[in-house]
Amino acid sequence: MKAGIVGLPNVGKSTLFNCLSNAKAQSANFPFCTIEPNIGVVNVPDPRLERLESLVQPEKVVPATVEIVDIAGLVRGASKGEGLGNQFLSNIRETDAILHVLRCFDNDNIVHVDGSVDPIRDKETIDLELQLKDLETVEKRLEKVSRAARTGNKEAIKEQEVLNKLQQGLSAATSVRALSISDDDRLTYVKTMQLLTDKPVLYLCNVDESSAVNGNAYVDQVRQVAESEQADVLVLAVSTEADINELDTYEERQLFLDDMGLSEPGAAKLIRAAYAMLNLHTYFTAGQKEVRAWTVPQGSTAPQAAGVIHTDFEKGFIRAEVISYADYDNYASEAKVKEAGKMRVEGKDYVVKDGDVMHFRFNV
Numbered sequence: 001m002k003a004g005i006v007g008l009p010n011v012g013k014s015t016l017f018n019c020l021s022n023a024k025a026q027s028a029n030f031p032f033c034t035i036e037p038n039i040g041v042v043n044v045p046d047p048r049l050e051r052l053e054s055l056v057q058p059e060k061v062v063p064a065t066v067e068i069v070d071i072a073g074l075v076r077g078a079s080k081g082e083g084l085g086n087q088f089l090s091n092i093r094e095t096d097a098i099l100h101v102l103r104c105f106d107n108d109n110i111v112h113v114d115g116s117v118d119p120i121r122d123k124e125t126i127d128l129e130l131q132l133k134d135l136e137t138v139e140k141r142l143e144k145v146s147r148a149a150r151t152g153n154k155e156a157i158k159e160q161e162v163l164n165k166l167q168q169g170l171s172a173a174t175s176v177r178a179l180s181i182s183d184d185d186r187l188t189y190v191k192t193m194q195l196l197t198d199k200p201v202l203y204l205c206n207v208d209e210s211s212a213v214n215g216n217a218y219v220d221q222v223r224q225v226a227e228s229e230q231a232d233v234l235v236l237a238v239s240t241e242a243d244i245n246e247l248d249t250y251e252e253r254q255l256f257l258d259d260m261g262l263s264e265p266g267a268a269k270l271i272r273a274a275y276a277m278l279n280l281h282t283y284f285t286a287g288q289k290e291v292r293a294w295t296v297p298q299g300s301t302a303p304q305a306a307g308v309i310h311t312d313f314e315k316g317f318i319r320a321e322v323i324s325y326a327d328y329d330n331y332a333s334e335a336k337v338k339e340a341g342k343m344r345v346e347g348k349d350y351v352v353k354d355g356d357v358m359h360f361r362f363n364v
Contacts, residue, residue, distance in 0.1 A: 003098070004068075008126065016267075017040060042066050059290065105208040
């Protein structure tokens with residue numbers, strides 16, 4: 001699963017990407033510094049994994065990961081190919097969710113592509129370009145479906161109704177994710193088009209160090225707009241996060257955070273938020289050779305979760321032996337969990353819960 005970092009040029013996207021991943025994307029004070037998208041695989045911070053490691057003491061530990069893509073900055077006219085528009089829109093279409101970076105700080109030494117700081121205007125610039133591209137996609141599809149609808153095809157008539165609703169919304173500058181469309185219609189008619197404004201979005205307010213804890217007036221504006229879209233907002237001092245990353249030891253980094261009044265790096269919060277936004281959660285396997293966090297979509301059954309390890313596990317699934325993380329943490333070993341009668345045997349219909357510690361029995 002992949003989340004794309006988007007925003008206008010020079011708002012801090014590449015600096016953020018460098019904070020999130022071990023890759024070092026180029027970052028500089030001029031537009032279109034990023035041309036080809038940078039891709040990083042980022043570990044999901046999870047204290048439960050650290051606790052399981054301390055209890056089991058395995059030979060190795062493997063965390064869950066999210067793929068983060070740093071995409072070139074977008075400008076007005078991108079939907080018509082301005083700047084790096086076509087490339088930007090192609091790159092974002094391949095992602096599952098959007099991390100939209102908004103500049104929420106004043107600094108005369110860092111140029112703004114539009115000459116002044118206004119996060120709402122910046123947001124609307126990006127939104128409009130994505131909406132225009134989606135409108136183009138919808139109208140092409142509508143032209144084809146309308147011909148079939150005229151012949152009396154019931155399926156085409158139903159799809160035409162949904163497409164008309166999309167066309168009206170996008171023409172009124174409303175993103176697809178904010179339109180009132182049933183879940184069934186979204187799954188049947190909307191998802192297949194991979195519309196840009198249908199992707200879930202997290203607004204990331206890039207602030208100065210003094211605003212890292214409580215935000216500022218710019219952030220308040222963004223929160224107000226995001227609330228109407230039922231989207232989340234995260235506040236992050238990206239430049240300060242970059243400085244923290246340069247420190248050599250964990251103790252130094254923690255002292256820096258303490259001085260700022262933060263309990264953990266904002267990058268960790270962002271990674272977890274992206275993971276949740278993609279409707280993912282984690283189950284664990286725990287043994288002497290390896291303690292590992294496995295990523296599955298929320299709502300996955302036990303056989304589907306087993307299939308993430310190997311397709312044979314899903315094909316030959318017999319049962320799952322399941323311990324809740326809370327019980328594993330409480331009893332401090334698998335043997336003691338069993339003694340207490342807290343290990344459960346679950347079948348094919350079991351829906352995996354976040355934090356389950358699982359063993360799979362299978363036969364191929």
